[in-house]
Amino acid sequence: MPLNVVSLVSVGRHPQSGRQRRAEQDGRAVELGMNLKVVQNSQLTVLHAGASSEPVLRTYAGMGLPELKVLELAEQDDAVPALGDYLQSANADIVLTGVRAESGESSGMVPYLLAEQLGWPLVPRIADIVSIDDGVAEILLALPRGQRRAVSVPLPFVASVDNAAAEARQTAYGPGMRARIEGNKAVTEVDEVRAGWQESDAKPRPKRLKVVKAKTAADRFKAATAKPQGKAGKVMKSESAKEQAEEIFKLLLEEKVIK
Amino acid sequence: MSGEGSFEVLRRDPRAEWIARNRLHPLHGTINVGEEAEVRGPSGLIRKNPHKVGFIGPNGIKRIDRLKGNATAAGLGRRSSGPQEVQLPLHAVENPDFYIVVVPDLVGGRLTSQDKDVLGQAHKLVKGIDGEGAVVAVCFGESKEEGYDTAGVDRLIHLGGEEYEGFAPEQRLAALMQVEAQLQPKHWLFPDSVHGGADLGSRLAARLSERPAVQAWQVDHASTVSRGASGSKDIQRATPRILLLAEECADPIDETRHEAQAIELAAIPLTITRLKDQGQVAVDPNAIPLAEAEFILSAGNGIHNWEQFHEAAEVLGATEGASRVAVDDGFMPRFRQVGATGTWVTARVYIAVGISGAIQHMQGIGQCDKVIAINSDAGCDMVKRAALSAIGDSEEVLAELIKLMQAHKAEQAEGGDQNAA
Amino acid sequence: MSFEWLHPALIATALVLAVIGAVRRVSLWRAGQPDQVNLMAGLMAMPKRYLHDLHDVVERDKYMSKTHAATGGGFVLSAVLIILVHLFDVDSQILAWALLASSALMFVGALFVFKRRLNPPSRISKGPWMRLPKSLLAFAGSFFILTLPAAGILPEGFLLQTGNVLLTVVLTALIIWGMGEMFFGMSWGGPMKHAFAGALHLAFHRRQERFGGGRSTGLKPVDLSVVEEFNPATSDKQVLGVAKPKDFKWNQLLGFDACVQCGRCEAMCPAFAAGQPLNPKKLIQDMVIGLAGGDDAKYAGSPYPGKEVGNAKGGPELIITDGLVSPETLWSCTTCRACVEECPMMIEHVDAIVDMRRFLTMEKGETPNKGAEILDNIIATDNPNGYSPASRTNWAADQNLPVMSDVKQAEVLFWVSDGAFDMRSQRILRSFVKLLKAANVDFAVLGDEELDSGDVARRLGDDAAFQNLAKRNLETLSKYKFSKIVTTDPHAYHCLRNEYQDLGSNALDGVEVLHHTTFLNELVQAGKLRLDSFNGGTVTYHDPCYLGRYNGEYEAPRELLRSLGIEIAEMERSGFRSRCCGGGGGAPITDIPGERRIADMRMEEVNSTGAELVAVGCQQCTAMLEGVAEPRPEVKDIAEILAGQLIEEVH
Structure with missing residues (x-):
């Protein structure tokens, strides 16, 4: 039986223009789903909870999806009950999401809540699904600075896809416009908690200043008058190559980039 | 601290000097006289150590020492014992009315700066709530941290068992559920980080059906401001029970000392874990995306021996980068290009070999911490930017660097053998 | 035994075969998409276009222009006279003498062609083209001799005398060879195809404006309604751009057939010179393979640098980038138009390349390297590098520029272009502002309302993004009054001047679009x-x-x-x-x-x-x-x- 993979997609937000776009991580979740389709002969469903008239959905479809499923929700509705309800009955094996949405609350809770509701394990921040054998998936987690951790998990599971996963393929205008976007009636539940919040444009956060807590007058004077450490670095001109290399090596050791 | 030598005020202590001079003084033995300027050599002759003669006076001028070194040594001995360990006042919580639990990341067994900020935030919350509250830190895995007390930990739960090591979110969650049952914390605080804090916090929130505030950055006992919509919105709400806190959410504790008293937890059931950690994977430095790499060795126009460059990168374990010209000339693939038109890098250490530093390139390395330049031109922009520059033939310097690194590796291998033996 | 019927019969056969070939060739072109051309007017204008527009280009090579005039002129005249003299047997000494003259002219021309082919430059194709001068000589020579009796120089029937069997056989063979190349080959795909297709190409050219010294360089817009109003139940799937040869307009296909493989494009192409896998001549020949079906085994010119000849296969219904032309070839083009400018047959290479790029980008989503990222940025931020749209005027923070949204009208609208985001280009912009101020020009900028002109998006094949930007730009422009747009960016200049007009807006009616050098020159001259x-x-x-x-x-x-x-x-x-x-x-x-x-x-x-x-x-x-x-x-x-x-x- 082919695997059922569901990639959840949301409406992204461009960090510079604030314009709606295909979300980075959701795009990667679709890409991962499409690649699994090639390797595992799985079926991919791309699912969105929101409005089927949303133009951004066309940019996901443009990756080469013949159709998208939409659970019709209004702006103020909570996506989790609708998605949970759908997935209960969808017979899915793998649910892929982004780590955090680019619009809305961006809390990153959707995969956790879905996993909790379905009673499935959740794999956070994955970079790739290496293999699936006998109902057990070998997964690479993304750690900071390009490091990876291997984890195995039995199907079915929910995974959030990190920015380290393969980049979403280019979206093409023609297939995107031609794709069928099918709206489905969904369980609607108004997000009451959110209604009580106040939302405003992000205020710039003050940078933390180096506060000197001086005990003596001399220390305070020093803190107030001391020149900041000069920006100019050390330049070695006349030293031999060996000395220069030693100095560089010392710095590398200090910075712990070599062990 | 205030230890930078040139600013140290030299003060003489006449009493100590007097004691040092007076060999009959009962305290004479306690004064550290230091190395003598005159010693009897092997042949029995008195030898003078010219470096030990005299001392630096308060004005920075060398003075003749008429006390044969005794006075200064004694006088300075007291002052220059370094900044004194100040015993911070102890903040003790005898019978807490409530608990606020912090789950630090403890990267490499130590509190991160974000962990400390979160602990600071916890104390800020404690102050805002009536009654006496204690900040509990729940630490998992191996801990090398010694400063729990000064970081603001009133109570410490340390779970170091093997089942908590590495990637074990399910077992850790089980432990947190036990803490929840035992302490009924008023708030749960997590660093909102990629080191596991955000993951664990979200798991707990889902399990407890609590709606957490994520990327919270302005929190008091009543209301919380958190970032939403990928950092573009501020959401203000009543402070929830579970908080995932942004970096620099609050100032760390620095004026008090805390008990860091251990709390015993009732037995935590071993959960059936479905996520099986297979350990960290060795990643080839060149497979790390340039933007994420921590240590980059970058090549420019000035490289002539490309084999040696690749060898250097391999030996040093650095990710390779390149300037536009090196890419255009076909020596490096396009995805290795660093700069505004290539990849913006965030390396902590960036070694630029033979790159003079076009403006686009400098833009691309703007976020790098330490830049090291190896270049033949001392006047180029890269040298101006670099923390350390070696001016000369890059091929020679790289060759020396490779030798050093190989020697270093050999030494380590030897050291490892000895340890094993 | 009389052989009098022999040569007229041969001529008639060749002509009939030529007509059949022509019909077949025309049907190949008609597989393309319809395009509005005035057929009659085109045909009427064709001789003038040939003598004027085409020869202006050929004239750049004096040797070739004279050679071609002699050979081509001689042939056209001979062909007409041969039909009169030898087929219809019009008994006229004058006509016979005229035919002698014209075939002699053609013979001389062919000698020069022959000489050129003795040591040909690398840009011109070999293969069947090396045969051509000999075929020309055979044709001209044999008909010269065949006409001698009619002109009264040799006695009637001299050639058909039984004693001259050898001469008759040789002469007949030469005539068959000559006519095979000149009549049969013309419509069945030989080197002489260029004369037949070329003449019609001149008549039905897709850019009629180019004739008579005009200029037509703007790319034609894609009809996006085929996907925007797509209904899976009712519409048939029509792709954006060109996937298969039949997706070209019919007159584009005709244009490809006009190629003489002279290789002038190849000699001019910067990508070819840089060793990138593009050769405009080979590309057009591959298009010919595409429209007629087959492979490139017989191609005898320079290959795409770094690629072997002989592996390309195509057909009118086959996707071009699957085996005929590799995508790198299409993406190597800088759209510099040097090939188009140089082509004596006025073939539009750049149009064809962009048409095929449109398919790769808008249907396949396969814009190479940074293409996808740049297009995403253009769509999300209206500039290729993804800068915040609100920072577009940051460069002019100290310039105190009048902004259109404040002043509403100005004599000159300064179109800043995306150079606004680039530190090097900002120096150019500041210099230009300094000059404008020094000359007391009444000017204003659009400020943050300006968007990318769409140039890059369009050249990368994303016409949807281009049209979107262009329409939004036009809407902004229509809000203000100005009589001139001046820009320092020739790419924006080209879009504003030549490409925005196709998008159904009158915002630029009566507005003069100028490049800053033109405008500055006016100021200096004044x-x-x-x-x-x-x-x-x-x-x-x-x-x-x-x-x-x-x-x-x-x-x-x-x-x-x-x-x-x-x-x-x-x-x-x-x-x-x-x-x-x-x-x-x-x-x-x-x-x-x-x-x-x-x-x-x-x-x-x-x-x-x-x-x-x-x-x-x-x-x-x-x-x-x-x-x-x-x-x-x-x-x-x-x-x-x-x-x-x-x-x-x-x-």
Whole structure:
């Protein structure tokens, strides 16, 4: 039986223009789903909870999806009950999401809540699904600075896809416009908690200043008058190559980039 | 601290000097006289150590020492014992009315700066709530941290068992559920980080059906401001029970000392874990995306021996980068290009070999911490930017660097053998 | 035994076969998409276009132009006379003498063709083309001899006498060979196909405006309604751009057939010279394979650099990029139009390349390298590098520029272009503003309302993004009153001047779109700017493609430089033959590797003039030429040079 993979997609937000776009991580979740389709002969469903008239959905479809499923929700509705309800009955094996949405609350809770509701394990921040054998998936987690951790998990599971996963393929205008976007009636539940919040444009956060807590007058004077450490670095001109290399090596050791 | 030598005020202590001079003084033995300027050599002759003669006076001028070194040594001995360990006042919580639990990341067994900020935030919350509250830190895995007390930990739960090591979110969650049952914390605080804090916090929130505030950055006992919509919105709400806190959410504790008293937890059931950690994977430095790499060795126009460059990168374990010209000339693939038109890098250490530093390139390395330049031109922009520059033939310097690194590796291998033996 | 019937029968057979071939060929072209052309008017205008427009281009090579006039003219005349004299047997000494003359003319011409082919340059194709001069000689020679009796020089029936069997056999063989090449080959795909297809191509050319000295360089818009109003139940799936040869317009297919494989395009193509896998001549030949079906085994010209000949297969219903032309070939093009400018048959290579790119980008989503990222940025931020749209005017924070949304109208609208985000280009912009202010020009900018012109998106094949940007730009423009748009960016200039007009807006009606060099030249000629003479050494000028070939502005920048007392040390490739800097058509984005960089080659040409300064009129060219590793001459925009020589009034 082919695997059922569901990639959840949301409406992204461009960090510079604030314009709606295909979300980075959701795009990667679709890409991962499409690649699994090639390797595992799985079926991919791309699912969105929101409005089927949303133009951004066309940019996901443009990756080469013949159709998208939409659970019709209004702006103020909570996506989790609708998605949970759908997935209960969808017979899915793998649910892929982004780590955090680019619009809305961006809390990153959707995969956790879905996993909790379905009673499935959740794999956070994955970079790739290496293999699936006998109902057990070998997964690479993304750690900071390009490091990876291997984890195995039995199907079915929910995974959030990190920015380290393969980049979403280019979206093409023609297939995107031609794709069928099918709206489905969904369980609607108004997000009451959110209604009580106040939302405003992000205020710039003050940078933390180096506060000197001086005990003596001399220390305070020093803190107030001391020149900041000069920006100019050390330049070695006349030293031999060996000395220069030693100095560089010392710095590398200090910075712990070599062990 | 205030230890930078040139600013140290030299003060003489006449009493100590007097004691040092007076060999009959009962305290004479306690004064550290230091190395003598005159010693009897092997042949029995008195030898003078010219470096030990005299001392630096308060004005920075060398003075003749008429006390044969005794006075200064004694006088300075007291002052220059370094900044004194100040015993911070102890903040003790005898019978807490409530608990606020912090789950630090403890990267490499130590509190991160974000962990400390979160602990600071916890104390800020404690102050805002009536009654006496204690900040509990729940630490998992191996801990090398010694400063729990000064970081603001009133109570410490340390779970170091093997089942908590590495990637074990399910077992850790089980432990947190036990803490929840035992302490009924008023708030749960997590660093909102990629080191596991955000993951664990979200798991707990889902399990407890609590709606957490994520990327919270302005929190008091009543209301919380958190970032939403990928950092573009501020959401203000009543402070929830579970908080995932942004970096620099609050100032760390620095004026008090805390008990860091251990709390015993009732037995935590071993959960059936479905996520099986297979350990960290060795990643080839060149497979790390340039933007994420921590240590980059970058090549420019000035490289002539490309084999040696690749060898250097391999030996040093650095990710390779390149300037536009090196890419255009076909020596490096396009995805290795660093700069505004290539990849913006965030390396902590960036070694630029033979790159003079076009403006686009400098833009691309703007976020790098330490830049090291190896270049033949001392006047180029890269040298101006670099923390350390070696001016000369890059091929020679790289060759020396490779030798050093190989020697270093050999030494380590030897050291490892000895340890094993 | 009489053989009198033999030659007329042969001629008749050849002509019938030629007609059958012609019908077949026409049906191949008709597989293409419909395009509105006035057939009659085109046919009527064809001889004039041949003599005027086509020969203007051929004339650049004097030897070839005379040769072609003799051979081609001789052949056309001979063919008509042969039909009269030998087929219809019109008994006229005058006609016979005329035929002798015309075939003699053709023979002489063919001798020169023969001579040219003795040691042919690498750009021209070999193979069947090496046979052509001999075929021409055979045709002209045999009919000359065949006509001798009719002209009364030899006795009637001399050739058919039984004693001259050998002569008759040889002569008949030559006639068959000659007519086989000239009549049969013309419509069945031999080298002479160029005459048949070429003549019709001139008549039904897709860009009729090009004839009579006109210029038509704007790309044609894609009809997006085929996908926007797509209904899976009712609509048939029509792709965007060109996937298969039959997706070209029929007259584009006809145009490909007109190619004479002279290789002038190849000699001009910067990508070919840089060793990138593009050869415009081979590309057109591959299109011919596509429209007729088959493979390129018989192709006898230079290959795409780095690619072997013989592996390309195609057909009218086969996807071109699956086996006929590799995508890298299409993405190597800088859209510099040097090939189009040079083509004596007026074939439109760039149109074809962009048509096929449109398919790759809008249907397949396969824009190489940084293409996808750049297009995403353009769509999300209205500029290719993804900068915040709100920071578009940051460069002018200290310039105190009047903004259209405040002033509502101005004499001149200064179109800033995306150079606003680039620190190097900002120097050009500041210089230009300084000059505008010095000349007291009443100008304003759009500020943050301005968007990318869509040039890059369009050249990368994303016409949807282009049309979106263009429509939004036009809407902004329609809100304000101005009589001129001036821009320092030739790419934006080209879009505004030549491509926005297709989008159904009247925002630019009656508005003059100018490049800053043209406008500055007007100011200088009118004495509005006081300039010091320049004495900074030798100066050369690099013609930007989108200013020169696309818009015909070669003179204003030169006049400006001369007005500073500069004597321009011209490069060998300059004016309409200027070589691209490598920065157009999204080439730096798609970044197809070659053996050299185009910019380096161009800088070598600069160096060979001994110039210490290259004057440029384009920020993209500036960036590309400055990207050449030092030491190299300085690169400056003309606005910068002018601003440096400005005598500022002291108040």
